[in-house]
Amino acid sequence: MENNLQRSLAAAxxxxxxxxxxxxxxxxxxxxxFYGEKEALHGVNLDIRENEVLAFIGPSGCGKSTxxxxxxxxxxxxxxxxxxxxxxxxGEDIYDRSLDVVLLRARVGMVFQKPNPFPKxxxxxxxxGPKLHGLASTRAELDEVVERSLIRAGLWDEVKDRLDQxxxxxxxxxxxxxxxxxxxxxxxxxxxxxxxxxxLDPIATAKVEQLITELAENFTxxxxxxxxxxxxxxxxxxxFFHLGDLVEVDDTTHIFTSPKDKxxxxxxTGRFG
Amino acid sequence: MNTTNQTNxxxxxxxxxxxxxxxxxxxxxxHAAERRxxxxxxxxxxxxxxxxxxxxxxxxxxxxPAFWQATIPVEIYFDPQIIEVEQRPGLLPGExxxxxxxxxxxxxxxxxxxxxxxxxxxxxxxxxxxAADSRAELRRLVTSGERFRLRDMVVADPSLIGKRVxxxxxxxxxxxxxxxxxxxxxxxxxxxxxxxxLRQWADDLYARDVIRMSFSTALFANTDSxxxxxxxxxxxxxxxSLYMMLIVILLAVPVGVASAIYLQEFAPRxxxxxxxxxxxxNLAAVxxxxxxxxxxxxxxxxxxxxxxxxxxxxxxxxxxxxxTVIIATRSALQAIPPSIRQAALGIGASKMQTIFHHVLPxxxxxxxxxxxxxVAQAIGETxxxxxxxxxxxxxxxxxxxFDQSTALPVQIYLWQGNELRNFFEARTSAAxxxxxxxxxxxNAFAIWLRKRFEKRW
Numbered sequence: 001m002e003n004n005l006q007r008s009l010a011a012a013x014x015x016x017x018x019x020x021x022x023x024x025x026x027x028x029x030x031x032x033x034f035y036g037e038k039e040a041l042h043g044v045n046l047d048i049r050e051n052e053v054l055a056f057i058g059p060s061g062c063g064k065s066t067x068x069x070x071x072x073x074x075x076x077x078x079x080x081x082x083x084x085x086x087x088x089x090x091g092e093d094i095y096d097r098s099l100d101v102v103l104l105r106a107r108v109g110m111v112f113q114k115p116n117p118f119p120k121x122x123x124x125x126x127x128x129g130p131k132l133h134g135l136a137s138t139r140a141e142l143d144e145v146v147e148r149s150l151i152r153a154g155l156w157d158e159v160k161d162r163l164d165q166x167x168x169x170x171x172x173x174x175x176x177x178x179x180x181x182x183x184x185x186x187x188x189x190x191x192x193x194x195x196x197x198x199x200l201d202p203i204a205t206a207k208v209e210q211l212i213t214e215l216a217e218n219f220t221x222x223x224x225x226x227x228x229x230x231x232x233x234x235x236x237x238x239x240f241f242h243l244g245d246l247v248e249v250d251d252t253t254h255i256f257t258s259p260k261d262k263x264x265x266x267x268x269t270g271r272f273g
Numbered sequence: 274m275n276t277t278n279q280t281n282x283x284x285x286x287x288x289x290x291x292x293x294x295x296x297x298x299x300x301x302x303x304h305a306a307e308r309r310x311x312x313x314x315x316x317x318x319x320x321x322x323x324x325x326x327x328x329x330x331x332x333x334x335x336x337x338p339a340f341w342q343a344t345i346p347v348e349i350y351f352d353p354q355i356i357e358v359e360q361r362p363g364l365l366p367g368e369x370x371x372x373x374x375x376x377x378x379x380x381x382x383x384x385x386x387x388x389x390x391x392x393x394x395x396x397x398x399x400x401x402x403x404a405a406d407s408r409a410e411l412r413r414l415v416t417s418g419e420r421f422r423l424r425d426m427v428v429a430d431p432s433l434i435g436k437r438v439x440x441x442x443x444x445x446x447x448x449x450x451x452x453x454x455x456x457x458x459x460x461x462x463x464x465x466x467x468x469x470x471l472r473q474w475a476d477d478l479y480a481r482d483v484i485r486m487s488f489s490t491a492l493f494a495n496t497d498s499x500x501x502x503x504x505x506x507x508x509x510x511x512x513x514s515l516y517m518m519l520i521v522i523l524l525a526v527p528v529g530v531a532s533a534i535y536l537q538e539f540a541p542r543x544x545x546x547x548x549x550x551x552x553x554x555n556l557a558a559v560x561x562x563x564x565x566x567x568x569x570x571x572x573x574x575x576x577x578x579x580x581x582x583x584x585x586x587x588x589x590x591x592x593x594x595x596x597t598v599i600i601a602t603r604s605a606l607q608a609i610p611p612s613i614r615q616a617a618l619g620i621g622a623s624k625m626q627t628i629f630h631h632v633l634p635x636x637x638x639x640x641x642x643x644x645x646x647x648v649a650q651a652i653g654e655t656x657x658x659x660x661x662x663x664x665x666x667x668x669x670x671x672x673x674x675f676d677q678s679t680a681l682p683v684q685i686y687l688w689q690g691n692e693l694r695n696f697f698e699a700r701t702s703a704a705x706x707x708x709x710x711x712x713x714x715x716n717a718f719a720i721w722l723r724k725r726f727e728k729r730w
Binding site: 072074077079102103104105106109110111112114116117118119128129132133179182183185186 | 542610612613614615616617618619620621622623626630631635
C-alpha cells in the first residue's frame with residue numbers, strides 16, 4: 001500500500017496538475033473517491049497555488065464537485081463515501097487521524113451551489129462562525145467582523161440598515177454574497193465554491209464574479225463551474241475533469257486557446273458536455 | 274408539383290382533424306374520470322365529517338345535561354341537641370401526641386354517630402311540612418353522601434354547632450333522573466324506583482323552584498362514589514390522568530427525542546441499527562394491551578411497584594408513546610434540508626453544534642407536534658391501565674403518583690357499566706366531554722406551539 005503510494009507519487013512528477021513554480025497551498029496525490037464500490041474519482045494529482053483562482057470545469061458527473069468536497073472533507077458526511085490517497089494543506093495530511101475536521105473547515109471554507117443562509121438574521125449569519133471558533137470575544141469585535149465581512153462581500157451598503165432582518169429575506173444574489181461573507185468571516189485560507197452562480201441571474205452572477213476576483217487578493221479560491229466563460233473570466237488556472245479523471249490543468253488562457261488534450265478541446269468547443 | 278403540394282396539405286389537414294377528434298373523444302372520458310374521482314373524494318370527506326358531527330352531537334346531547342344536576346338549596350341548622358358531642362379535644366398538659374390523636378379519633382367517631390340525617394330532614398320539612406310523619410321517605414330526596422358532608426364540615430369547624438348555614442344539597446340520583454324526564458312516568462308503581470310520594474314531592478318542589486338544576490361542581494370536585502351516586506365525580510380520575518400525563522411528558526418526550534436524534538444523526542448505519550429501526554416501527558404497531566401486560570409483569574411483579582398507581586400507568590404509557598415520539602422526531606429531523614447542515618459544517622461547526630444550533634430548532638415544531646399527539650394518545654388509552662389495576666374503585670384523590678388512583682378513560686369505562694343506567698349514561702358522556710376537552714386543549718396547545726416556533730424562523 002505504502003509502496004503503491006510512493007510509486008504513484010513518483011509517477012506523478014511532471015504529470016498534469018503538479019506544479020513546480022509558486023507557493024503551493026494544497027496538494028492532492030492519487031486522490032481517489034469511492035461511493036460504495038464504485039470509484040468516482042480515479043487518482044487525481046493536483047497542486048493548488050496560494051492566492052490563485054483555480055477553476056474546475058467538465059461535464060456533469062465528471063467528479064469535479066466530488067474532488068472539491070474532498071478538499072475540506074465534506075465528503076465525510078456522505079454515507080458510503082471513501083477517500084484514498086493523500087491530500088495536504090500546507091504540507092499537513094488533512095485525512096490524518098490527528099487532524100481535527102472542525103479546524104480544517106475553519107481553514108478551508110466553502111460556498112455552496114444553492115444559497116443556503118441560516119434562517120436567522122443577517123448579523124447572526126455572519127457572526128455564527130466567528131462566535132463558534134471564539135474569533136471575536138466582545139460584541140464590538142463581533143460587530144467589526146460582521147461589518148468587515150459584509151464589506152468584503154460587497155453587501156454592506158445593501159444591508160447595513162437591516163442587519164436584524166432574516167437572511168432568507170434577501171434576493172438570491174444577495175443571499176449568495178451573504179454566504180460568501182459568512183465563509184469569509186471565519187478568515188479561512190482557502191475558499192471552495194461549488195457552482196456558486198448556477199442559481200443566480202446574470203447581474204447577480206456578475207457581482208459574484210467581481211467579488212471572486214477581489215477576494216483572490218487575500219484568499220486561495222477553488223471554484224467549480226459549468227460556465228466556461230465564467231472560468232475564463234475569473235480564474236488564473238483551469239482544471240478540466242472528465243469521467244473521474246483530471247485530464248488537464250493549465251493557465252486559463254492556455255486551456256481555452258491551446259488545450260493539449262483532445263477531450264479538453266472537444267469540451268471547450270462544445271462538442272460534448 | 275403544385276397538385277402534390279395540394280394533396281399533401283389536404284392529407285395533413287385530414288390527419289389533424291382526425292387527431293383532434295380522437296383527442297376530443299378521450300377528453301370526455303378523462304374529464305369524467307376526474308369528476309368521478311373528485312366526487313368520490315368529496316363524498317368520503319362529507320361522510321367522515323357527518324360521522325364526526327353525529328358523534329359530537331350525541332355525546333353533547335347526552336353529556337351536557339349532566340353538567341347541571343338537581344340540587345336543593347336549604348338552610349341547615351346544626352342543632353346542638355342532635356349533634357351530641359363534647360368539645361373538640363385539645364392538648365392536655367403532660368399528654369403525648371399519640372394520646373391526643375387517639376382522643377381526637379374517639380371524638381370523630383362520636384361525631385359520626387350523631388343523627389346527621391335528622392338535620393337534613395329538619396331542613397327539608399320547611400318545604401314539605403306534611404312529611405313530618407314520613408321522615409325516612411323524605412330523606413330519600415337527598416343523596417346519601419350529603420350527611421357525611423355535614424359531618425366533615427363540623428369536623429373542620431366545630432364552631433358551626435348551633436349555627437344556621439345555607440347549603441346546596443345534591444338530590445338523589447333517581448330524583449335527578451326523574452326530573453330530567455329519563456324515567457318513564459307511565460310505569461306502574463311496582464316498577465318505579467321512587468315511591469309515589471317521593472315522585473309527588475319531587476315534582477312539587479321542582480315546580481316551586483326549591484329543587485333546581487344548578488351547575489354540578491360535584492362532577493369535578495368529588496371522587497367516584499358507589500353509595501351516593503349523585504355525588505360521583507371525576508376528581509380522582511382527573512388527578513390520575515394528569516399525573517400520568519406529567520410522567521409521560523417527563524419520560525417519553527426527552528428519551529424519545531434523544532433516541533431519535535442519536536439514531537438519525539449519530540448512529541452508524543449497519544445491521545444492528547437497521548434492526549433497532551425495524552423494531553421501533555413494529556413497536557408502534559403493538560396493541561396497547563400488550564404494554565399493560567408488560568407493565569404488570571415488570572413494574573408490578575418484578576419491581577414491586579404499587580398496584581393501581583399513576584406511576585406505573587405513566588411508565589406503561591411512556592413505553593407505549595416512545596415509538597410515536599421517536600418516529601415523529603426522526604421524520605421532523607429528516608425533513609430539514611441538507612443545505613442547512615452543509616452550511617453549518619462548511620464553516621466548521623462540529624456535528625453536535627450543527628444539530629443543536631441549526632437542525633433541532635428548525636425541527637422543533639414537528640417534534641413538538643409529534644410529542645403532543647403521542648401524549649394525547651396516551652391519556653386516551655384504557656386497555657393497558659386495566660391490566661395494572663387502574664380499574665379498581667378508588668374513592669380518593671391521589672396525593673402523589675404512588676397513591677392508588679384511576680384515570681379518565683377508565684372512569685368512563687367504569688361508569689358505562691354502572692347499574693343505574695339512566696343516570697350514568699349522562700354522567701359517562703359528561704366524562705367523555707371532559708376527556709375530549711383535555712385532548713382538544715392539548716392539540717390546540719400543539720398548534721399554538723407550532724405556529725409560534727414557525728414564526729420565529
